[in-house]
Every structure is written in structure tokens, then in C-alpha cells.
Ligand SMILES: Nc1ncnc2c1ncn2[C@@H]1O[C@H](COP(=O)(O)OP(=O)(O)OP(=O)(O)O)[C@@H](O)[C@H]1O
């Protein structure tokens with residue numbers, strides 16, 4: 001029996017889809033059987049981030065409404081054994097799937113997959129309610145900005161009200177230089193304010209954009225800092241203890257850089 | 265020394281500290297689920313109670329939630345116009 005994890009944020013554009021794609025890719029790279037569910041109906045994105053946009057025939061609405069069998073709607077990645085995608089419908093809206101259907105869907109998927117990761121739409125309305133309906137665990141993504149952290153706080157409250165206890169936090173797009181200059185909230189600041197456990201920190205990284213351009217998640221890029229950050233997050237999801245990368249102090253950053261280019 | 269103080273001072277005023285303080289304040293309101301209507305009726309009740317004892321400037325009355333460190337406080341600024349004469353016994 002697998003587990004169902006929803007990736008959510010409240011505020012739009014903070015990195016839910018990027019996070020979902022990279023966690024899925026990272027888990028599959030370690031040999032796990034994973035399915036990523038795009039619950040952002042009407043704004044399909046996860047397919048392009050994964051580079052699978054040309055392979056879609058059926059989608060989540062076809063599968064839940066019975067227009068096709070679930071198996072037919074799931075796309076198998078050709079590069080990574082174990083990575084699968086259940087795409088969102090692009091022409092329907094958030095009400096095309098009900099929370100009950102979502103629960104059934106997740107229950108079905110976790111019989112076959114070790115990890116079912118659901119990419120949640122932005123907002124707190126029906127799309128959010130659907131996306132969390134079948135989940136047992138939740139990951140909240142935020143960026144180090146007042147509005148994103150505020151929305152994360154609201155989401156944490158809603159998750160807890162929905163019995164999704166102890167959500168874990170991912171801080172995305174942290175800029176070490178700005179934190180050091182006192183112009184960006186630090187990891188500690190946000191943990192202090194939100195009072196939840198940290199799952200990981202992903203730096204602001206051009207490689208994320210470059211890899212998204214190509215449809216190859218950055219978690220597969222051995223040389224990038226963000227790729228390393230996602231691989232660490234994946235290990236923590238598997239229950240391994242991995243220390244946080246030192247992104248905040250400049251020396252740590254350069255140390256990591258030196259290590260990456262093999263200067264030790 | 266002066267340099268040290270000014271450094272301390274500038275540290276206090278970094279934009280991240282401003283962000284953190286604003287966030288803290290806004291979350292106090294969010295979490296307490298205090299709506300403007302609720303604050304409004306709280307104000308009205310306060311006026312009714314306090315007016316029994318003193319004359320206050322209702323228009324200048326301010327009631328807000330504020331947070332310092334981990335403490336949340338209800339801060340009311342209620343200008344007193346006149347004390348009522350103690351009737352005594
Ligand atoms: N660590 C990062 N460094 C640089 N760019 C990033 C990083 N994380 C995400 N981005 C970029 O930010 C943009 C938004 O990311 P993404 O689509 O994952 O957000 P989202 O939360 O899924 O958005 P939506 O709410 O619209 O679904 C993308 O262009 C992505 O490439």
C-alpha cells in the first residue's frame with residue numbers, strides 16, 4: 001500500500017508543480033514506483049514540466065467519469081522506469097472531479113504505486129478541496145515573501161481542519177545573498193512564524209528554468225544546487241535523515257559550489 | 265561605539281525584519297479570524313462599558329490586535345475627555 005501526498009501552497013506560482021515533478025522524478029530515480037496526479041484541472045502544467053505533453057490521450061476527468069479505464073489515462077515515462085503521470089484535463093474546470101471521486105481515485109492508485117503525489121491548484125476553493133480529499137500527508141510550498149508565507153499559514157490551518165495533520169514545509173527560491181544582506185527572511189524566520197517541520201529548502205536557481213524549458217526535471221541534474229536540494233527532499237520523504245544544505249552563509253554556498261565542481 | 269550602535273540600528277531596520285514584523289501582525293489577525301465587523305462590535309461594547317465610568321472620545325477610540333515577540337495583545341487607545349464625578353457613599 002502506497003502513500004498519498006498532496007503538494008499545496010495557497011498562493012499561486014510559488015513552485016508546487018516544479019516541486020511535484022522533482023519529487024516524483026527523484027523518487028523514481030531511486031527505484032520507486034510513483035504516479036504524479038495533476039489536480040490543477042483547466043490549467044494543465046505538470047505534463048510540460050515533465051516533458052510528457054505529447055503523450056497525453058486521456059486525462060483525470062476521463063478516468064474518474066468512466067470514459068476510459070484508469071490504466072489508459074496513466075502515462076509511463078520513457079526515461080525513468082517507475083515514473084508515471086495522470087494528467088489534468090485542460091478543457092474542463094475544477095468541478096469536473098468531486099472530492100469523493102478523488103478519494104476513490106487515490107485509493108485505487110495507492111494499491112499499485114508506492115507514492116501518489118498530487119499537484120494542487122492555487123487557491124483554497126473547490127480545486128484545493130478536491131486535491132486534498134484523497135491525501136494522507138501534505139507538503140506546503142512557500143517562498144520567502146510576506147504574501148506567500150501568509151497564504152501558507154492559511155493553508156496549514158485548512159489542512160489541519162481537514163485532518164491532514166503535521167504538514168511539512170518546503171521553502172522555495174531562497175536567495176542566500178539576500179538573506180545574508182538582511183533583505184530576505186531566513187529559514188529560521190519562516191519556521192519560527194509558521195511553526196511546522198521543515199522538509200527542505202530549494203535555492204533560487206536558473207537551472208530550474210533551464211530544465212523546465214527542456215522538460216527534464218532538475219532533480220536529474222547532478223551539478224545543480226537545486227537538483228541537490230530536491231534529491232535531499234526525496235531522501236527525507238523516504239525517511240532518511242539528511243542535513244540541510246548550507247545555503248544561507250556565503251561561505252557555505254561557495255563551499256557547496258567548490259564541492260560541486262570537484263575542488264573539495 | 266557609535267559605529268556599533270548604528271550597525272545595530274540598521275540591522276533592526278533590514279527589510280527582512282520589516283517583512284517579519286508585518287507578517288507577524290497580519291497572521292495575528294488571520295489566525296484570530298478577527299473580522300472588521302467583530303472589531304467594530306467590540307469597540308461598541310467597550311464604549312458602552314467605559315462610558316459608565318468616564319466620558320471618552322468615541323471618534324478617536326482605537327482598538328487593535330498587536331504582537332510583540334510571541335505575545336499577542338489587544339491594544340486600545342481610549343482618549344478620556346472627562347471623568348464622571350464619583351458619587352461616593
Ligand atoms: N527554485 C526555483 N528557482 C527558479 N525558478 C523557479 C524555482 N521554483 C520555481 N521556479 C519557477 O517559478 C515558476 C512557477 O513555478 P510552478 O509552476 O512550479 O509554480 P506553481 O505553484 O505550480 O504555480 P501555479 O499556482 O500556477 O500552479 C516557474 O516558471 C518555475 O520555473
Ligand SMILES: [Mg+2]
Pocket residue numbers: 016017018040045119120121
Ligand atoms: Mg502548478
